[in-house]
Amino acid sequence: MAPLEALALEYPLIDSNFRKFCASHGIFTVEDFLVHDLYALAAFAEQDCSSDELKQGITQVLSILDNQHRPWLNGLELLENAEQKKHLSTGCERIDVLLQGGLREGHVTELVGPSSSGKTQICLQAAANVAKKYAGMVVYLDSGNSFSPKRMAQFLSRSFNPANSEVNQILERVMSSIMHHSVFDMFTLLDLLHQLLHDFKSQICCQVRMVIIDSLSSLISPVLGGGGAHGICSINTIGTSLSSIGHALMVSAGFLLKELAHEHNLSVVVTNHMVAGEAGASKPALGESWKNIPHVRLLLSRYHVANACCISILKHPYLETGKTVEFVIT
Incomplete structure (x- = not known):
């Protein structure tokens, strides 16, 4: 999986402050997001002075994951x-x-x-x-x-x-x-x-x-x-x-x-x-x-x-x- 830093150029919300926050919770790549407790992460973000920006960053990463999800195809569509x-x-x-x-x-x-x-x-x-x-x-x-x-x-x-x-x-x-x-x-x-x-x-x-x-x-x-x-x-x-x-x-x-x-x-x-x-x-x-x-x-x-x-x-x-x-x- 791509490191979060690789997404920074295309997605400004994933800035150095957001990546530093993620790193403090052991999140360095998009894959880490998939195995992390996102409710707990959102709760930690609420306690931060820049909570709005952090929550927007979390939403951004989830949106990226959702867009990359490949839909199921039935047999007729595959044919x-x-x-x-x-x-x-x-x-x-x-x-x-x-x-x-x-x-x-x-x-x-x-x-x-x-x-x-x-x-x-x-x-x-x-x-x-x-x-x-x-x-x-x-x-x-x-x-x-x-x-x-x-x-x-x-x-x-x-x-x-x-x-x-x-x-x-x-x-x-x-x-x-x-x-x-x-x-x-x-x-x-x-x-x-x-x-x-x-x-x-x-x-x-x-x-x-x-x-x-x-x-x-x-x-x-x-x-x-x-x-x-x-x-x-x-x-x-x-x-x-x-x-x-x-x-x-x-x-x-x-x-x-x-x-x-x-x-x-x-x-x-x-x-x-x-x-x-x-x-x-x-x-x-x-x-x-x-x-x-x-x-x-x-x-x-x-x-x-x-x-x-x-x-x-x-x-x-x-x-x-x-x-x-x-x-x-x-």
């Missing part, structure tokens, strides 16, 4: 909501056919695969296509310096008519609709996701249609740690503690991504690498807890010849798993 969701084309016809339209708005889609399997290429092509075809903004969070504006321009150029005299203007418009940000640690990522949520709620970035994180696993894996490889007990203890913190950060990032997708009708795409599993078989990184986060999980592999790739459905709420198509990256 109608699902049917209203649209697909965003990836720019690759064979992938769009496999997914019956493309990357779905409101979903977190995970692209998993070994190095050089085509994950980044799909991200770049999808970003270029969404910015061009849907006139929407794309937020591209890049953790590995893999973002290539030249490659993206290549994808765009293939879809233009060479005789069109406005190609340069269209290319400039599309490229300016893609917001790139280099991210090299988990805490920066969480800050950016919180900022995105705030901007959406303030209607600052309502034209954003897609958020891409390439690669999410390279940010999460370092903070997951793992004490099992150490032989010294004290180091094991530290490793286990760090792993627990990393796990909490991973889950927080996952729920932020799902909230962005669901609440603001975005298509969220993340990439994940492969690690060694049982009997030497490869499996997606980040473990069992993470695999429940994405709505859709797609596995990519690449043949040794030419640029032929394969993509298959590992997880999808509406489509049959195991379906596979081949495509070519050019």
Whole structure:
């Protein structure tokens, strides 16, 4: 939950005096309000010289909590909501056919695969296509310096008519609709996701249609740690503690991504690498807890010849798993 201080800019009633009063009763976050006896808090406020302002502040926080409460939805409303969701084309016809339209708005889609399997290429092509075809903004969070504006321009150029005299203007418009940000640690990522949520709620970035994180696993894996490889007990203890913190950060990032997708009708795409599993078989990184986060999980592999790739459905709420198509990256 957000600290009370984070609400101060938007809500003047939650000023330093109000926060000091709350702190004296062990209330530092919005969550603390949910578990506190509000009648007792109001009684303490009555005894204060600035009781009116304090009671107004309490009412303000309760109003914020009430506005953030999500209403119950019945099955018919959920069905109608699902049917209203649209697909965003990836720019690759064979992938769009496999997914019956493309990357779905409101979903977190995970692209998993070994190095050089085509994950980044799909991200770049999808970003270029969404910015061009849907006139929407794309937020591209890049953790590995893999973002290539030249490659993206290549994808765009293939879809233009060479005789069109406005190609340069269209290319400039599309490229300016893609917001790139280099991210090299988990805490920066969480800050950016919180900022995105705030901007959406303030209607600052309502034209954003897609958020891409390439690669999410390279940010999460370092903070997951793992004490099992150490032989010294004290180091094991530290490793286990760090792993627990990393796990909490991973889950927080996952729920932020799902909230962005669901609440603001975005298509969220993340990439994940492969690690060694049982009997030497490869499996997606980040473990069992993470695999429940994405709505859709797609596995990519690449043949040794030419640029032929394969993509298959590992997880999808509406489509049959195991379906596979081949495509070519050019």
